[in-house]
Amino acid sequence: MDTTSERRDTRLGLLPENPLETEPTPSRITLSSVRDTEHEGPAVPCVEIANFNAWYGDFQAIHDLSLIIPHNRVTAFIGPSGCGKSTLLKWINRMNDVVPSARAEGKLILKAIPAEEQGEESASNHRDQSVDTDVLAHSTDVVAMRRRVGIVFQKPNPFPKSIYQNVAFGPRLHLNTSRQDLDELVEWSLRKAALWDEVKDRLHQSALGLSGGQQQRLCIARAIAVGPEVLLMDEPCSALDPASTDRIENLIYELREQYTIVIVTHSMQQASRVSDQTAFFFQGKLIESGTTEQIFTTPKNSQTEDYVTGKFG
Numbered sequence: 474m475d476t477t478s479e480r481r482d483t484r485l486g487l488l489p490e491n492p493l494e495t496e497p498t499p500s501r502i503t504l505s506s507v508r509d510t511e512h513e514g515p516a517v518p519c520v521e522i523a524n525f526n527a528w529y530g531d532f533q534a535i536h537d538l539s540l541i542i543p544h545n546r547v548t549a550f551i552g553p554s555g556c557g558k559s560t561l562l563k564w565i566n567r568m569n570d571v572v573p574s575a576r577a578e579g580k581l582i583l584k585a586i587p588a589e590e591q592g593e594e595s596a597s598n599h600r601d602q603s604v605d606t607d608v609l610a611h612s613t614d615v616v617a618m619r620r621r622v623g624i625v626f627q628k629p630n631p632f633p634k635s636i637y638q639n640v641a642f643g644p645r646l647h648l649n650t651s652r653q654d655l656d657e658l659v660e661w662s663l664r665k666a667a668l669w670d671e672v673k674d675r676l677h678q679s680a681l682g683l684s685g686g687q688q689q690r691l692c693i694a695r696a697i698a699v700g701p702e703v704l705l706m707d708e709p710c711s712a713l714d715p716a717s718t719d720r721i722e723n724l725i726y727e728l729r730e731q732y733t734i735v736i737v738t739h740s741m742q743q744a745s746r747v748s749d750q751t752a753f754f755f756q757g758k759l760i761e762s763g764t765t766e767q768i769f770t771t772p773k774n775s776q777t778e779d780y781v782t783g784k785f786g
C-alpha cells in the first residue's frame with residue numbers, strides 16, 4: 474500500500490484497499506465507516522449559491538437552492554437520479570451554455586480568495602483571485618472563468634493526441650509559456666495527478682493507449698495544468714475499476730489541500746470516504762447540507778436519512 478493510502482486509511486479507520494470490491498449496500502453504512510471531519514474552524518466560501526433556479530425549457534430542474542461551497546475542501550453532491558446534481562455542477566462553470574434550452578436565475582458567485590488563502594504553489598500566476606466573479610452574468614468572460622473552474626467528467630475524455638499534448642493544450646491556449654516552462658508544467662501537472670511515474674517514458678505516445686484509470690488521471694492533469702481554483706468532478710469513478718477508483722479517491726484526498734473540489738457521486742461509501750461536506754438533493758431541491766459526518770450519522774431530515782441508509786434511491 475502506498476503512503477497516500479496508508480495516510481487515508483489511518484484517517485478513515487477501515488477502508489478496504491479496493492473499495493468497490495467490498496462496497497456495501499448503503500444500508501450497511503455505519504457510524505464507523507464515516508470519517509471524522511479533519512478541517513476545523515470556519516470555512517472560507519469559494520462558491521456562493523443563493524436562490525438559484527434552473528430550467529430546461531419549461532421544466533424546472535433546480536428550485537430555489539442556496540449553498541456555500543467551502544474553499545479547499547471536498548463537497549459531495551448526492552441524491553437519486555434526476556435530482557439536479559449534474560445540472561448544478563455544470564452551471565458552476567457554465568457548461569450548460571451549450572444546451573440551448575438551459576437557463577438559470579439567482580446568485581452564483583465564484584468568490585475572491587482572501588490573500589492569506591492564496592497558495593504559493595501554483596501552475597500559473599495569471600489569475601486575478603482578488604475579485605468576486607458573477608458566474609451567470611452575460612458580461613463574464615466564460616473562457617477566463619473556466620480556467621478557474623475545471624471539470625472532469627464521468628467518462629475519461631482525453632483528446633486523440635499525445636499525453637504531453639493533452640496536458641499542454643490548455644497552457645498553450647491560455648498562457649504565454651516558453652517551451653522549457655511548458656515541459657515543467659506538464660511534469661508538474663502529471664505529478665500532481667499521480668501519473669508521472671507511469672507515463673514519463675511515453676509522453677509522446679497517444680493518450681488513447683492509456684488505461685481508463687490512467688486516462689481519468691490524465692484528464693485531471695489536463696484540468697489542473699491551467700491553474701484552476703475549483704475542480705468539478707461528475708461521477709469521476711463510475712466508469713473505472715476498483716483499483717482505479719481507489720487511486721482517484723487517493724488523488725482527491727491529495728488535491729484537496731490545494732483545490733476546492735465538488736464531486737457528484739452515487740456511491741454513499743465514496744461520499745463518506747472523500748468528502749468534508751455533503752449536500753443531499755431530491756427532486757431539484759437541496760434537502761440538507763452539512764459536514765459529511767453529520768449528514769451520514771445524524772441527518773436532520775428524514776428524507777436524507779432514508780437516502781443515506783439506502784431506503785430509496
Ligand SMILES: Nc1ncnc2c1ncn2[C@@H]1O[C@H](COP(=O)(O)OP(=O)(O)OP(=O)(O)O)[C@@H](O)[C@H]1O
Pocket residue numbers: 529532534552553554555556557558559560561572574
Ligand atoms: N439537456 C437536458 N435537457 C432537458 N432536460 C434535462 C437535460 N439535462 C438534464 N435534464 C433533466 O433535468 C433533471 C436533472 O438532471 P440532472 O442530470 O441534473 O440530474 P442528476 O441528479 O445529475 O442525475 P443522475 O444522477 O442520473 O446523473 C432531470 O429530470 C433530467 O432529465
